[in-house]
Amino acid sequence: MNHLLDARDIHAWYGSSHVLHGIDLHIQSKETIGLLGKNGMGKSTLIRTLLGHVTQREGHIAIRGVDAMQMQPYQVARLGVAYVPEGRGIFGNLTVKENLLMAARPGRHGEVDWTFDRVLSTFPRLAERLTNLGDQLSGGEQQMLSISRALMTHPELLILDEATEGLAPLIVAEIWRVIKEIRSSGIATLIVDRDWRKVLQHSDRALVLQKGQVVLQGDAKEVFNHPDLSKYLGI
Numbered sequence: 001m002n003h004l005l006d007a008r009d010i011h012a013w014y015g016s017s018h019v020l021h022g023i024d025l026h027i028q029s030k031e032t033i034g035l036l037g038k039n040g041m042g043k044s045t046l047i048r049t050l051l052g053h054v055t056q057r058e059g060h061i062a063i064r065g066v067d068a069m070q071m072q073p074y075q076v077a078r079l080g081v082a083y084v085p086e087g088r089g090i091f092g093n094l095t096v097k098e099n100l101l102m103a104a105r106p107g108r109h110g111e112v113d114w115t116f117d118r119v120l121s122t123f124p125r126l127a128e129r130l131t132n133l134g135d136q137l138s139g140g141e142q143q144m145l146s147i148s149r150a151l152m153t154h155p156e157l158l159i160l161d162e163a164t165e166g167l168a169p170l171i172v173a174e175i176w177r178v179i180k181e182i183r184s185s186g187i188a189t190l191i192v193d194r195d196w197r198k199v200l201q202h203s204d205r206a207l208v209l210q211k212g213q214v215v216l217q218g219d220a221k222e223v224f225n226h227p228d229l230s231k232y233l234g235i
């Protein structure tokens with residue numbers, strides 16, 4: 001089968017510390033995958049390894065059949081993978097408008113549907129802040145800007161790492177609403193979030209990591225009802 005992302009037997013290290021121990025992850029076009037696990041189990045490391053930020057790695061990574069093992073993060077981004085990192089990643093000294101416009105580029109098939117106007121109607125709060133600098137935004141607005149920037153690159157796969165971390169409940173609800181909208185727009189998504197219920201509710205499939213290995217995976221509903229889930233998540 002031709003996967004959008006096909007990662008096999010992924011190992012990663014920080015110095016001499018072996019953190020990922022042979023992970024397989026496949027993502028199909030338009031599919032939403034939830035990635036769960038307690039703190040420190042390797043979720044962010046897996047994402048950063050797939051993107052090429054963690055370079056001490058072994059295994060096989062293909063994006064739409066293209067070998068990505070030797071690629072730099074910017075090359076992975078060009079293949080249509082957008083990353084909204086934990087802690088955001090916007091330009092604090094540029095305005096909201098500048099942040100958005102500089103991110104914009106057509107998709108691989110010339111898609112331009114995530115226009116400036118569509119992004120602003122998706123996140124009306126940003127429309128009120130267009131001339132504010134990135135640094136002047138609240139945490140929630142920065143997160144919305146970060147997601148908006150990712151959407152304006154017209155990705156085929158969007159990776160969200162702790163997108164709701166530290167945000168007020170109303171903003172969290174707004175972000176989940178947008179995640180749902182992104183899912184129905186046909187962009188494949190990989191979601192990491194502490195709210196495992198919400199993750200499973202919004203995903204097609206899910207994987208649970210423990211100490212750098214996949215210990216549980218399946219349809220989101222199966223994972224939700226699995227008797228070992230509470231043990232793996234410490235809940």
Ligand SMILES: Nc1ncnc2c1ncn2[C@@H]1O[C@H](COP(=O)(O)OP(=O)(O)OP(=O)(O)O)[C@@H](O)[C@H]1O
Nearest residue numbers: 014015017019037038039040041042043044045046
């Ligand atoms: N830059 C780094 N240098 C050394 N060790 C690291 C680094 N980043 C993470 N680790 C270690 O790698 C392991 C996996 O961490 P990782 O951040 O991937 O986990 P996580 O599941 O994303 O958890 P969290 O939700 O806390 O970020 C942990 O033992 C962590 O201490």
